[in-house]
Amino acid sequence: MIAWTLLFLLLAIYSISLPAIFKRLDIAAWKGAVPLLNLFFLIQVIKRPWYWFLILFVPGVNLLMLIIINVELGIAFGQQGTAEQWKFGALPWFAIPELAFKRKNDKFIGQRVWNEKNKKSIPREWGEAILFAVIAATIIRTFFLEAFTIPTPSMEGSMLVGDYLFVSKMSYGPKSPQTPVSMPFVHNVLPGSMTPSYVDWFELPYFRLPGFGDVERFDPVVFNFPPGDSIIVDPMLSTFDYYQILRDEAVRAAGSPEAFEENPEKYLSLIRPQVIKKFGIRERPTDKKEHYIKRCVGLPGDLFEIRDGIIFVDGKEIETPEGVQFNYTYRLKNRASQRKMDEILELTDLDYGQGGREDMTVALTLSEVEKLKSLGILDTIARVEHQAQQGTLAIFPNSIKAPYNTWDIDNFGPIQIPAKGMTIDLDLQNLPLYKRSITHFEGHDLYVKDGEIYIDGEVRTSYTFEQDHFWMMGDNRHNSLDARFWGFVPETHVVGKAVFTWFSKANEAQQGKGNGGIRWNRMFKLVD
Numbered sequence: 001m002i003a004w005t006l007l008f009l010l011l012a013i014y015s016i017s018l019p020a021i022f023k024r025l026d027i028a029a030w031k032g033a034v035p036l037l038n039l040f041f042l043i044q045v046i047k048r049p050w051y052w053f054l055i056l057f058v059p060g061v062n063l064l065m066l067i068i069i070n071v072e073l074g075i076a077f078g079q080q081g082t083a084e085q086w087k088f089g090a091l092p093w094f095a096i097p098e099l100a101f102k103r104k105n106d107k108f109i110g111q112r113v114w115n116e117k118n119k120k121s122i123p124r125e126w127g128e129a130i131l132f133a134v135i136a137a138t139i140i141r142t143f144f145l146e147a148f149t150i151p152t153p154s155m156e157g158s159m160l161v162g163d164y165l166f167v168s169k170m171s172y173g174p175k176s177p178q179t180p181v182s183m184p185f186v187h188n189v190l191p192g193s194m195t196p197s198y199v200d201w202f203e204l205p206y207f208r209l210p211g212f213g214d215v216e217r218f219d220p221v222v223f224n225f226p227p228g229d230s231i232i233v234d235p236m237l238s239t240f241d242y243y244q245i246l247r248d249e250a251v252r253a254a255g256s257p258e259a260f261e262e263n264p265e266k267y268l269s270l271i272r273p274q275v276i277k278k279f280g281i282r283e284r285p286t287d288k289k290e291h292y293i294k295r296c297v298g299l300p301g302d303l304f305e306i307r308d309g310i311i312f313v314d315g316k317e318i319e320t321p322e323g324v325q326f327n328y329t330y331r332l333k334n335r336a337s338q339r340k341m342d343e344i345l346e347l348t349d350l351d352y353g354q355g356g357r358e359d360m361t362v363a364l365t366l367s368e369v370e371k372l373k374s375l376g377i378l379d380t381i382a383r384v385e386h387q388a389q390q391g392t393l394a395i396f397p398n399s400i401k402a403p404y405n406t407w408d409i410d411n412f413g414p415i416q417i418p419a420k421g422m423t424i425d426l427d428l429q430n431l432p433l434y435k436r437s438i439t440h441f442e443g444h445d446l447y448v449k450d451g452e453i454y455i456d457g458e459v460r461t462s463y464t465f466e467q468d469h470f471w472m473m474g475d476n477r478h479n480s481l482d483a484r485f486w487g488f489v490p491e492t493h494v495v496g497k498a499v500f501t502w503f504s505k506a507n508e509a510q511q512g513k514g515n516g517g518i519r520w521n522r523m524f525k526l527v528d
Contacts, residue, residue, distance in 0.1 A: 003181075003202035006093070010066070013093055014038050017100035021073075025108055039069070046072040047111040059204055060180030061138050064131075070096065077106045134184050141185070143174040143209070146496065148222060148291060153350045154474035154481065155293060157365050158323030158528055159220070160519070161350060161511070164503040165293075165527065167222045171497035173211030178204050178287045188288040194233050200285055206492045215470055218321055219296045220498040220527050223472065227486045228289030229440065233280035239290050241486055242281070246271055247393055257393050257400050286492055293498060294482050295321070298471025300419030306412040306484075309383070309477065323528065325363040327353075327384040327478035330372075337377035345372065348511035353479065363476055384478060386410055396487040397432035404432065409477070409484050418465040418488065426453055426463045433487075434463065441490040442466045467491045498527045 018032030022041070031041040040053045046069065056062045067089045074080075074088035077099055088095045099106065150163040159165070169175075182198035183190065190197050215221060231238040232245065247260075250267035254260035260267050275281060298304040302313045309326060311318040332338060338357060341347065349356070351363050361384065364372070372378060389408040391400050399405075407413070415433055416424065426434065431453060439446050442465070444455050452459050469488040474480025483489065501522050508516025 010092060011035055013096055014042075017096045018042060020100040024104070042069065042073065046076050048072060055135070055139070058139055058142070059177045060142070060182060061135050063180065064135065066092075068131075072111070074099070075112050076108060076110055077103070078109055079106075080112065138184055142177060143169055145169065147502070148293065148498070150293065153363075153479055154476050155220075155295070156350060156363060156476040156479070157325040158295075158321070158475045159293070159498070159501075160504065160506070160522070162505045162507055162519070163501045163522065164505075165498045165501055167496040168499045169211075169496045171212050171499070172215055172494055173208045175287065175492075175495065176204060176207040176209070178206060179285050180204060182288075187291065188284060194235060194238065196282075196288075198285075198288055200283075200288075203285060206286070208491075215296050215299070215494060215497075217296060217299055217318075220293060221296050221470070221472060221489075222291055222293045222495040222498060223489050224286055224289035224493040224495060225292045226289075226436075226441075226489055226493055229284055229286070231282055231284060232275060233282050237279065241481070244394070244398070244485065246275065247398065249275075251393060257391060260393070261400055289493070291495065292472070294472035294474050294480070296470050297473050298417045298483075300417055300468035300470065301422060302417045302471070303414050304417050304471055305414035306410060309410040312414075320366065321475070321528075322367065323365060323475050325365050325476045325478070327361055327363050328369065328381050329361050329384055330381040331360060331379040333377055333379055337375075340375070340377060341372065344375065348506070348515045350511050363479060386478070394485060396483065396485055397435075399432045401429075401432070412484055417471055418467075418469040420465060420468045420491075423462055423464040426461060428453070437465070437469060437488055437490065438463060441469075441488075441492065470494070500527055501525045 015033050015035055015038060018038045018041075019029035020032075022032040022045070023029050025045065027041070027045070032038045036056075039056060040050075043050065043052050048069070052065060052069070055065050070088045070092040071085050074084055074095060079085065079088060079095075079099075145166050145168060148165045148167050150159050150161055150165065153161050179198045179200055179202070181202050186197045188197055189195060225239075225241075227241045227243050230242045232240075232242055237245065246268060249271045250264065251257055251260045253270055254267045272281075297311055297318070298313070303315070305312040305315075310320065332341070345364070345368050347362065352359065353361060353363070355361055369381065372381065386408040389395055391405040393400060395404070395407045395409070395412070397404055416422075418424070418434065418437060424430070424434065428448070428451065431448070435446060438444050438455065445457070446453065446455050448454070454460070455463065468491045470491075471483045472489050473482045473484065502524060504519040504522035506516050506519055
């Protein structure tokens with residue numbers, strides 16, 4: 001509230017002070033009195049480009065532009081000393097009224113003129129160039145295109161570790177920054193540290209500008225990690241699901257998932273202080289949650305189900321995209337066949353996972369499996385099964401109640417994906433599926449008492465969703481922490497669409513000796 005109070009106070013000061021300043025310049029006083037419009041006329045007074053006024057509507061950048069405009073106003077009235085410029089930049093609440101009512105004899109000298117006699121110093125010239133480059137780059141990054149990299153193999157098969165992507169913010173409409181006071185060009189922490197790169201005492205509500213279209217099935221989507229509102233303050237753990245980490249430790253303390261679910265808060269309260277003491281826990285606003293990239297396989301309103309690894313929507317099978325991989329166990333006829341297999345399929349260490357080649361488990365696409373079978377080097381090959389995940393609280397909605405205790409990453413659902421305006425019957429059976437959407441994503445208070453569900457203090461047997469939700473999964477289906485583990489991605493978390501790879505470099509340490517270097521064949525390639 002302090003930040004908002006200061007901003008509105010500054011706008012009020014403009015409306016009070018600028019009429020007096022404009023009157024001294026024979027400009028109609030009303031032009032200084034109308035909020036926001038007075039800034040348009042002020043930009044004309046200080047003889048700056050008209051588009052500065054448009055930049056004032058860009059969150060984050062507009063705060064910087066206000067500082068520049070205030071300093072330029074002081075300079076136009078002869079306040080050109082370093083201390084005076086700092087005063088107009090840092091304390092305009094005092095400097096502008098003083099100029100309007102106490103310093104009435106200060107003459108208007110206009111925009112500072114730079115010429116042969118009055119040259120800019122080299123530091124100033126570089127400083128101004130860098131400042132406006134930062135402003136321009138921030139506008140592009142916020143509203144048009146932003147660069148991302150693929151850090152994990154969850155999208156292997158279509159996007160590779162070491163791919164550098166451009167993500168279009170215009171595809172679905174750019175989001176206005178919710179935490180606008182932030183360090184440029186870094187996401188949520190300062191480089192090499194866990195120190196936040198933003199201040200969260202000044203936040204804006206969610207707002208999205210119109211885009212070229214909507215999220216479509218199989219789009220590669222960048223989004224803010226839904227469970228990332230709380231993180232463990234450790235660089236190795238901060239990108240993972242805090243709630244799942246806490247739940248896993250609590251289950252260990254309880255001895256079994258069944259014992260944990262009898263009194264979950266008891267065991268979570270036991271583990272949480274330990275995590276706080278060892279690492280610390282921090283909250284993050286929506287737009288500063290970690291960025292994830294997955295493929296949208298479920299749209300708002302879909303009845304979504306996975307049967308034996310195949311996706312069904314509204315009871316109909318959806319064709320599996322070409323780049324999708326599954327893990328297979330295999331046995332070769334002889335050891336020499338391993339090299340042939342690696343060379344023909346261009347397999348790397350990442351395809352074999354942590355167990356390496358000795359584990360005889362590899363991630364393959366359906367076409368790669370058929371190609372491998374045609375080579376005649378296999379004794380056996382079978383897709384890995386995941387029944388061991390059932391009833392472990394690892395699979396969304398992280399409950400051992402029936403039918404959720406029979407779900408795993410290859411056999412899941414059916415579940416109804418929420419759509420804006422869609423009303424569902426709400427009961428204790430399906431509450432685990434939708435509780436987080438109702439509370440965290442849509443901001444309602446929810447609790448259960450005497451077997452009844454209360455939302456915002458009222459007993460409810462139904463709920464109408466306020467925004468669209470999506471179901472995101474990795475193409476590397478057996479090696480992806482995605483919606484099957486943590487649930488829906490709400491519209492407020494969608495960032496943009498991956499459009500093309502502008503650079504790609506394989507990491508030899510990750511992908512195996514001889515597999516490093518620039519991948520020239522992936523440069524400027526459209527993302528499928």
